[in-house]
Amino acid sequence: MAGKNLFEKVWKRHKVRTLPSGQDQLFIGLHLIHEVTSPQAFGMLKDKNLTVRYPSRTFATADHIIPTDDISRPLADPLAEEMLKALETSTQEYGIQYFGPESGKQGVIHVVGPEKGLTQPGMTIACGDSHTATHGAFGSIAFGVGTSQVRDILATQTMAISKPKVRRITVNGTMPEGVGAKDLILAIIGRLGVNGGLGYAYEYAGEAIDALGMEERMTLCNMSIEGGARAGYVNPDQITYDWLKGRPYVKDYDSMIRYAEEIKSDSDAFFDDEVVFNASDLKPMVTWGINPGQVVAVDEKFPVVESLPEEERETALRAYEYMGFAENEKILGKKIDVVFIGSCTNGRLTDLREAAAVARGQKVAGNVTALVVPGSQEVAVAAEKEGLDKIFKEAGFQWRLAGCSMCLAMNPDKLQGRQISASTSNRNFIGRQGSPTGRTLLVSPAMAAAAALAGEIVDIRKTGAAS
Amino acid sequence: MSVPIKKFSGKGISVRGNDIDTDRIIPARFMKCVTFKGLGVYAFNDERVDGNGKSKGHSFDDPEYQGNPILIGNANFGCGSSREHAPQALKDWGIRALLCESFAEIFAGNCSSLGMPAVTLSKSDIEQLQSFVENEPKMEISINLETMKVTAGSREWTASMPEAYRNALLDGSWDSTAVLSQAYTEIDRVAGELPYI
Incomplete structure (x- = not known):
């Protein structure tokens, strides 16, 4: 019998039950929120007379509407100010950790989560933002969700979701000089198409992936959704552990590694589909159209x-x-x-x-x-x-x-x-x-x-x- | 529990084009809001009017189609951002169901949690339906989620959608919070067994 892949193992540990609809009820270990897709969710909680079940598992920052020249309050744009205030009020009311602009810890949610050590191997992570797949770089399974799911996760720390299939994308060889993770993911989307990943989570593997640093792995996983895949991940390894060491929310480094080693894909793991790329063929990529699949190598027409x-x-x-x-x-x-x-x-x-x-x-x-x-x-x-x-x-x-x-x-x-x-x-x-x-x-x-x-x-x- | 949705009938509105992303359905600058109310007027905003506020002739502005609740679209509808503002804007405009060749995954899930059936038909069937609707704006279309048949006049097409979304609409569990809340004991057990905090 074939072994199990990381996705399978992590899913199993977080599955609460099968719902009557046939979907799974999945526990979300880490929930990240920002000012654009959460205020309506807090509003829905109020309408339903519900509260936040596990406030210590949700973390917030403000990123989408933040000006990059002057963040003195009130913000010049009254609508942006209102959104920022709504997030401050909600996080305060429910006891959710908030990294605001005055904290010195604010930033794009998918940059903040990893740098704080919140993102760790083997977690399930959700955020009302399609680029949540970024966190898969650490061997977690991470999904973008809509506001109704944000509400569900706040209320129950779980969401209803169908388990996707898993496609392994193996990248052999070494990337040439001048070519990086961004070029790789654009090349992958160019070949498989913007909806080629529909119904799949991607495991990125192979020599070229193993050689990537954590930031590059994040770039790669980040754009999984641009290829239609809701999640993408890389198996954790020493590069992952070294990067996470000493970060504020990594409380027990050794047990984190023990768990990470346990949930890594088995060497004989089963995958629903396999695609192979050769890194040495890659060139710097540039998009020319109106979706990320419309892309050419820099020397192409x-x-x-x-x-x-x-x-x-x-x-x-x-x-x-x-x-x-x-x-x-x-x-x-x-x-x-x-x-x-x-x-x-x-x-x-x-x-x-x-x-x-x-x-x-x-x-x-x-x-x-x-x-x-x-x-x-x-x-x-x-x-x-x-x-x-x-x-x-x-x-x-x-x-x-x-x-x-x-x-x-x-x-x-x-x-x-x-x-x-x-x-x-x-x-x-x-x-x-x-x-x-x-x-x-x-x-x-x-x-x-x-x-x-x-x-x-x-x-x-x-x-x-x-x- | 929410209301079971087994059948839906209404007039159609055609929105042609593959890969219509959620930025086109609702441009980000209209998401500066703390409720979803009133987003309908911005649905497809930049597809509807040019920089000078002049109409581009989008079906959402065609008087013949005002209030028609069934959107008929093409492949990979709703790709891109996870923003629920997109289906919320369509809903606020008056859309109650979508018939397309295919949907992006997060968008389909968002529709389902709003009780809006997002149903797929073959490319040729969608083209037929779009032509019908473009010729006869008043034509009534019926979607039957129990039989997975779509009918209009004397025509009938076979439709499909992910079983889980279909079941949730049929049994009224599409508003998921109530269903998920039934399992607090099991939720706490799973949380307690996780090797991380």
Whole structure:
């Protein structure tokens, strides 16, 4: 009989029962909340006369609406202020730990959870945010949920969910210089499609994955949802344990490791599906369209619509129309107006180091506005300690305060009109970065920094400084 | 427990296009709110009006389709963000059920927890239905979740949806909090046995 994979083992430990509908009732070990998708859930609790069952298992921060230039209160935007107040009131009322802007611990929820050591191997984690899959980097199973589930988790610490199948994505070989986790996940989504992961959780495995640091594993797992998979994870190993050691919420390091070793996928584990990639084939990737699956390698041309699978053609036509691009054009040399470096995908210290290595001693092109937004206040402090802020500022980048910022532009950081951005975020959807006609090219931090200097998309493998 | 939903009938509204993401259903800038009430006016906002407030001719603005409660869409509907604001905005606009070729997973779950059937039909059936609705806005469509048949006029199509969502709608357990709350003893047992706090 085949062995079990991590997903199977963790699910079993957290399953409360099978519900009459056929779904499972799953216990959520760690619940993360932010200001956008939780206030309605607290409202629903009140309507139903319920309370928070396990307040010590929920943690909150504010990220989506936080301005990155001035966070003095009240916030300039009264709606944003109201949302922030609602979160402060609710967390206080129910005794939930809240990392607010004044705490020095605030940031993007998917950056804050891991850096506090809240995220640990073998947990079930949920958050009202689709990029919750990020936490899978630690060998936890982590889902994005809607507000009704946030309500359920607050009220019962459980949610109703059908167990997905598990696909193992094995990445063999070594990644070439200038290519990182962001390029890998974009290549995976490009090949399997934006809904290729529907009904699956992804296990990322193989030599190239084992070699990734924790931040890169987070980048990889983070974008699982962009490929349709609700969760993605990497088996925990020594790299995981070393990264977590000494973090505030890692109370018992040895028992954490014991449990992690227990829930790792068995060497003969069963998977519902397997896909293999070769890391040495990878190149820096850039999206050209309106979903993350519309992506090419930096030295490729945009696809001919007729050559695409039939089900992708209509979206491709829409993408060309929206982006103002044409078949067979090169991505190399595409002019950009804005660069955004940050987000739950690429707003961590190693991402900022990668971008700073490119920016060091250089200048941002005259027509480009370039923003660096640290993923959390702690990332900002660590980066400043290394002098990264100086490197960026001297090169003409704006060094901002922590938050989600222009990834989804719920705060004042927005594209204007038809501007094109080279962005380290996760979505190039129509209007995503705050202008209904704005355009987004998704890239790695190194590629974004290089684009800022050149004012256009360049190949980081040729311009150098990829560290 | 919530109300069982076994059948639903109403007029249709076609929203064409694959991969319609939740940012298109409700752009993030309209999510600055602490309740879901009133989101309907922003449903598909940027698809409906251009930068100068001029109508782009979206079906949600077509007088013929105002209040039609069955949205008929294409593949991978509701992909992207987990925001429940998306189905809530559709619901607030008046949508009560969705017929599509396929749905993104989180979106389908969100619809289910709001008691909105998110039902899939084949690509050719959806195209037929969309054409029917575009030609005859007043045509009544019936969705039967017990037989998983969709009918309009003399036509009938076979539909499907995940069994768990279907069961939850049929037995009225789609508003999940009440069902989940029945198991506090087992919940506490599972919590007590976890090797982490």
